[in-house]
Amino acid sequence: MNKAALFSQIQQKSSFLCVGLDADMDKIPAHLKSEKDPIFSFCRQIIEETADFAVAYKPNIAFFEALGPQGWETLQKVLEVIPKEIFTIADAKRGDIGNTSKLYAKAFFEKMDFDSVTVAPYMGADSVTPFLEFEDKWVILLALTSNAGSMDFQLINDSEGKPLYQTVLEKSQSWGSDENIMYVVGATRGELIGEVRKVVPNHFFLVPGVGAQGGSLSEVAKYGMNSSCGLLVNSSRGIIYASPEKDFAKVARFEAEKLQIEMKELLDKYL
Template sequence: MNRQELIQQIKAKQSFLCVGLDTDLQKIPSHLHGAKDPIFEFNKEIIDQTADFAVAYKPNIAFYEALGPRGWESLAKTLEYIPKDIFTIADAKRGDIGNTSGLYAKAFFETMDFDSITVAPYMGVDSVGPFLEYAGKWVILLALTSNEGSHDFQVTTLQNGKPLYQEVLEKSSQWGSPDNMMYVVGATRGEKIGAVRKIVPDHFFLVPGVGAQGGSLQEVAKYGMNKNCGLLVNSSRGIIYAGKDKDFGKAARQEAKILQAEMADLLALYSEL
């Protein structure tokens, strides 16, 4: 999916919602456990109920690969089921070099045909470049995350007086463009989102941390939105585990609908869509 197609989806749905498919076998409703593929049955219902409001789905690959071959099968079926006009993100956080990086790119962009993948930047251009060779595909680079340990490195001040995350943004923005590179920016860092936006004004941000992690959607839009929206805001637990019984899909739909309505108001306030 190219940039203009993604923007058109946001405009059409008046939404910049990404639903995270962090599907945990221990957390899905018990009535699904007897199904041949409980993970896929859960994901299928979530997709059916939220596709009206979501412009992206983001399976966290760890939840699938932890289950071995059957997990990869569930992932493949899920990816095939997602409507083709909805952006797909492999939340895999890969970050290696040389042939290994190239094979990761082939795995997620050719074999599985995801639209994008999250990538760690700290081995430099060698680890990112192979992913950028695929036309119509996106790298989503970890820039400024919201976990506690992010302070260990990301905000460390370098000898040139810049925090490390700023150096990563400035350097990596030369490798790709707003047409094939996005950045992960945590929602729990309101003013920091604004600082990142000043460095990369035209790139899309994938923003986790809204909802269960305490991030504010209003703060994210205030500091991070640009004229084309420029945001994909992810909600995982807050949507997919909103309900615990046979009506879990309806509960997920209600939560997604609430977020979409808020997003429509924010688009009218801060964007030109």
């Protein structure tokens, strides 16, 4: 999916919502666990109820990998029920050198046909550029994350007082463009989103941390929105685990719609 098609979805739905499919067997409603493929059933119902409001889905690959071979089969089935016009993100946080990265890219882009994959930049250009060789596919590069440990490295200043995350932003722009690179920028760092936006004014951000992690959607839009929206705001637990009962999918729809209504107001305000 190219940038124009993604922005078109945002405009059509008045939404920049990404639903994170962190499908944890220990957290899904108990009544699903007797089914042949509980995780698929859970994800399918979430997708069916939230697709009106979501412009992206982000399966967290770890939750599927943990199930072994069955998990990979489940993931493929989940992908097949996501409407084709909705952007898909393999939240895999891959990144290795040379042929290894190329094989990771082939797995997610050719074999599974994801639109994008999250990639860790720590090993540099030769760990990222193999992912950028695929037309209309995206690298979502970890830049400024919302976890507590992010401060261990991402905010360390060099001799010129420049934080490491800013070096990542600047350097990576020579690897690709705003048509094939996005950045992960955590929602819990409101004013820092504005600092990131100054360095990469035209790129899309994948923004986790809204909802259960305490990030403010209005702050994200204030500091991060650009002329093509430039934001995919992810909510996982706040939507998919809003209810542990048989009504879980209906409640997920309600929570997704609440976010979409707020997003529409923000789009009307800033675009």
